Amino acid sequence: MSPKILWKGILIVLVFVLFGYFLYPTIQFNSMSLEQRKTMEREDPAGYRELAKKSIKLGLDLQGGMRLVLEVDTKELLNKLAQNKDSRFTAALDAAATAAAESDKNLVDQLDARIREAGGNIGLYFSTREVRERDEIITYLKQQVDESIDRSLEVLRNRVDEFGVSEPIIQKQGDNRIIVELAGVTDRQQAINLVGKTAKLEFSIVKDLDVAQRTAAKINEYLLGQAAANDTTGGEAVAEEVKDSTTVSAEELFGANTDSASADSGEAVSSENDPLFLLYAGGIAIRQQDILRFEQALKDPKVQQIIQRESQNGRFLLETVSDSRLRTGDENDILQTYLVNNTAALTGETIIDAKSEPAPMDDAANFGRYQASITFNKEGTRAFAAVTGANEGKRMAIILDDKVRSAPNIQEKIRQGRARITGLDSNDEARVLSSVLKAGSLPTPLDIIEERTVGPSLGKDSIEKGTLSTVLGLVLVAFFMIIYYKFSGVVANVALILNVFILLGFMSSLHATLTLPGIAGIILTIGMAVDANVLIFERIREELDGGKSTWAALDTGYGRAFVTILDANITTFIAAVVLYNFGTGPVRGFATTLMIGIGASMFTAIFVTRTIFDFLLSKRIIKEISI
Numbered sequence: 007m008s009p010k011i012l013w014k015g016i017l018i019v020l021v022f023v024l025f026g027y028f029l030y031p032t033i034q035f036n037s038m039s040l041e042q043r044k045t046m047e048r049e050d051p052a053g054y055r056e057l058a059k060k061s062i063k064l065g066l067d068l069q070g071g072m073r074l075v076l077e078v079d080t081k082e083l084l085n086k087l088a089q090n091k092d093s094r095f096t097a098a099l100d101a102a103a104t105a106a107a108e109s110d111k112n113l114v115d116q117l118d119a120r121i122r123e124a125g126g127n128i129g130l131y132f133s134t135r136e137v138r139e140r141d142e143i144i145t146y147l148k149q150q151v152d153e154s155i156d157r158s159l160e161v162l163r164n165r166v167d168e169f170g171v172s173e174p175i176i177q178k179q180g181d182n183r184i185i186v187e188l189a190g191v192t193d194r195q196q197a198i199n200l201v202g203k204t205a206k207l208e209f210s211i212v213k214d215l216d217v218a219q220r221t222a223a224k225i226n227e228y229l230l231g232q233a234a235a236n237d238t239t240g241g242e243a244v245a246e247e248v249k250d251s252t253t254v255s256a257e258e259l260f261g262a263n264t265d266s267a268s269a270d271s272g273e274a275v276s277s278e279n280d281p282l283f284l285l286y287a288g289g290i291a292i293r294q295q296d297i298l299r300f301e302q303a304l305k306d307p308k309v310q311q312i313i314q315r316e317s318q319n320g321r322f323l324l325e326t327v328s329d330s331r332l333r334t335g336d337e338n339d340i341l342q343t344y345l346v347n348n349t350a351a352l353t354g355e356t357i358i359d360a361k362s363e364p365a366p367m368d369d370a371a372n373f374g375r376y377q378a379s380i381t382f383n384k385e386g387t388r389a390f391a392a393v394t395g396a397n398e399g400k401r402m403a404i405i406l407d408d409k410v411r412s413a414p415n416i417q418e419k420i421r422q423g424r425a426r427i428t429g430l431d432s433n434d435e436a437r438v439l440s441s442v443l444k445a446g447s448l449p450t451p452l453d454i455i456e457e458r459t460v461g462p463s464l465g466k467d468s469i470e471k472g473t474l475s476t477v478l479g480l481v482l483v484a485f486f487m488i489i490y491y492k493f494s495g496v497v498a499n500v501a502l503i504l505n506v507f508i509l510l511g512f513m514s515s516l517h518a519t520l521t522l523p524g525i526a527g528i529i530l531t532i533g534m535a536v537d538a539n540v541l542i543f544e545r546i547r548e549e550l551d552g553g554k555s556t557w558a559a560l561d562t563g564y565g566r567a568f569v570t571i572l573d574a575n576i577t578t579f580i581a582a583v584v585l586y587n588f589g590t591g592p593v594r595g596f597a598t599t600l601m602i603g604i605g606a607s608m609f610t611a612i613f614v615t616r617t618i619f620d621f622l623l624s625k626r627i628i629k630e631i632s633i
Contacts, residue, residue, distance in 0.1 A: 011624055014617040021609070022504065025511025031060035032514045051295065052339065062514050064189065065521030065595060066175070066460055068469050071189040072197045075456035076162075078155050078182040080106075080113045083450050087150060088131045094124050095131050112181055114147045151182070154450040159184060162201055175519070184452070189519075194459060201452070207354025210346040211393070212401040212413055213320050215289065218345035221316040222283035222290050225309055229282055283343065292324070294339040300324070313345075321348045326409045344410050346403045351393040356386025362436035365428060376436035378427040387423030395419035472525040479529050480506070483536050491543050493632035497618050498539040501610040505535045508606040509599065523596035531603025534578070538611035542567040547633050556623065556630050564616055571612065579604050 035057050038046070047054040066073055081103040088095060102116035109116075118128050118140075128143055137146045155178055166174045166188065175187035191197050212218075282303060284291045292300050303309050304322060313320055325342040359381040365372035382390050393402070394416050403413045404427070414427050430436040484502065487495030509531060513520065546563030554562065579601060586597035622628045 008624065011617065011620050014613070015621065018504075018614055018617060021508065025508050025515075027511075028060075028515040029507070029511040031057055032062045032510070035061040059517060060514065062510065063517070063519040064469070065519045065524070065592075066187045066189045067522040067592070068472070068520065069189045070460045071187065071191050072194065073456075073458045073460070074186045074188075074197065074201060074454055075179070076158075076184040076186060076201065076452040077455045078151075078158060078184070079451035079453060080151055080154075080182050083151060083154050084113065084117065084147065087147065089134065090131050094126055095121070098124055098126070112148065112151075114144055114151065118144055155182065155184065158450050158452060162186060166201075183455075194457070198454060198457075201454075206407055207357070208350035208405040209352035209390075209393070210348075210350050210403050210405060211397050212403050213317055213345040213347070214400075217317055217320075218290055219285050221313055221320070221345060222285060222322075222343075224312045224316055225303065226281040226283055228308060228312060229303060284340070290343040290345070291340045292343055294341055297324070297341070300343075317345055319348045320345045323403070323405060323408055323410050326406070326411050342410070344403055344413060346405070346410075350405075351402070352382075352386060352389055356382050356389065358383050358386075360440040362430075362433060362440045364433075369428070372428045375428070376430040376433050378430065378436050378440045380425045380427070382423040382425075384423070387421075390423065390425065391419060391421045472522060476525060476529055476532075479532055483532060487536065487539070491539075491633055493628070494543055494546075497615050498536065498543075498611075500618065501539070501614045502532065502535055504614060505603070505606045505610040506532065508609070509603050512602045512606070513599070518598060519595065520599075521592055521595035523592045524599045527596045527599030527603060530600060531607055534575070534604065535607035535611050538567075538571045538575075538607060539615065541570055542611070542615070543633055546631065550631070550633070560616075560619060560623075560631065564612065568612060571608070575604050575608055 035043075043054070046057075081099060085091075085099060098120035099117060102113055102120045105111070105120070106113040106116045121128050121131070128140055129138060132143045132147060137143050159176060159178065162176050162184065163174075166176060166186070174189070175185065177185050179185050186201055188197055213221075282292060282296060282299060284293070300322075313322065323344050323346060325344070357380055361379055362376060363379055365375050365377050367373070397416055398418060399416065401413045401415055404411045412427055480502070484495075484499045487498050487502075489495070491498065506528065509528060518524075542563055545567045546559050549559035549562045550556075582597045582600040582604070586594050586601065589597060619631065623631075
């Protein structure tokens with residue numbers, strides 16, 4: 007056997023192993039029963055989330071759930087952006103909104119046309135010191151509309167992520183619509199409340215560390231007493247154990263040795279033998295597995311009395327869960343906990359702009375990093391100057407929906423109505439933070455114009471029918487190939503199975519979502535792969551009929567068929583790219599599987615089958631091609 011054939015064989019094995027590695031989590035996850043999944047989610051939540059994340063997700067049409075189409079109230083947004091208003095403006099805006107609803111034209115263009123029809127100029131209502139000319143104003147308004155939709159998308163993603171929906175689809179459609187697909191969510195009112203809420207942004211001063219830790223320690227003692235009272239077999243021993251473990255070192259909390267025995271055992275730590283709050287030199291934290299326990303504790307009137315007595319009008323908040331750093335692994339992931347003033351010093355209504363940018367060159371401490379720059383309105387400027395002047399050296403928590411996004415230090419009194427959050431590691435981090443800040447400053451109303459619920463029984467039926475059609479298609483094609491092409495058909499079937507294996511493995515590596523159109527794409531891929539082998543085999547048959555030797559017929563057949571196969575696949579791939587870029591959820595699912603399938607079929611139908619034939623002929627396992 008030549009080295010060339012050997013290396014080809016090694017490459018095929020490596021590809022098979024690689025995509026088998028990607029596909030294994032999907033096989034493992036889907037082989038578990040519903041009861042096994044619930045048990046794993048309860049006992050090993052971090053492992054369950056990781057396994058679910060790595061497996062292929064089922065789309066709305068297969069799993070069931072809700073699909074909502076939301077429309078951004080662009081009319082209300084333009085009304086808020088107007089610097090001056092009169093009866094002519096109101097009439098023009100109403101007429102423009104009606105015309106935009108009946109046509110495909112942008113509302114900004116419609117408003118400009120209506121104002122000009124009334125003998126006015128759009129600059130009378132929207133001109134500012136920076137934007138005065140008509141074209142500049144129209145461009146500015148369109149940018150504001152686009153940005154408001156982007157901010158609404160960010161807010162919705164935050165809501166859905168917090169809700170825990172796996173692989174939601176949230177995307178922009180047209181100029182002012184947002185599609186939200188929540189697979190697995192069947193509670194209509196719950197879904198509507200989830201996407202209908204508007205972000206609440208607040209700025210609050212963080213309480214001094216000694217006050218926060220004293221308050222947390224008092225709460226730990228109270229909860230311990232409650233647990234001990236319910237434990238009639240060893241309350242004193244439990245009390246002593248928890249009292250000694252309330253304070254931990256930062257190394258124990260964030261290092262590799264954090265409660266390794268508990269993590270290894272996989273047992274959730276109960277409230278009877280472990281404190282809720284973990285105190286260390288730099289702050290307070292809780293374990294992620296204790297979030298529900300934390301929320302329940304804050305509902306206890308006695309706990310609220312302790313907080314008010316010890317902290318003077320404070321409240322405990324957690325850092326944003328989706329942004330938490332996985333410091334310890336497993337179920338013991340640590341969440342920073344903050345004690346802040348219950349009364350916000352500022353709200354998001356005072357922010358008029360927020361943007362991400364690189365740190366200034368003269369800022370040596372943050373050189374090469376990024377920052378989020380904030381601009382306040384006049385009211386916010388005055389309030390921000392007063393708050394920062396009175397709290398120099400303290401921390402100010404930036405709170406979005408009762409979760410702390412960031413808590414920077416106040417370095418000095420800020421009079422200019424501008425602030426910056428420094429120390430951000432990447433432009434993406436700064437952009438996301440800026441988007442969140444700005445999302446709270448200009449909430450845009452969202453109207454639900456369409457809703458559809460897919461029941462889980464319908465999704466199950468779709469899965470069964472989709473699986474049946476795929477398997478039936480494979481079996482029929484394989485049977486035909488064996489009958490018509492004999493042993494060569496067996497080789498084509500081996501490549502066909504590997505083709506589907508690679509396709510599913512690639513989808514799993516991308517954490518893709520499988521939909522009903524996606525299954526259609528897989529079936530189409532099977533047909534295209536078989537078509538490629540049919541072309542190759544027919545070319546080889548022609549060469550054999552012409553009197554050529556087996557090796558010569560093989561070389562010529564693959565060479566002549568390759569150009570035709572490549573041309574057909576390239577044109578189909580281009581069509582799939584267009585579908586993916588301009589299509590919505592179901593169409594994009596079809597396009598995704600089609601693009602992956604084209605690449606897989608080119609590899610298996612041409613490279614794999616040729617390598618198999620070369621190996622069998624070189625080892626004299628077969629002397630001629632049975633075709």
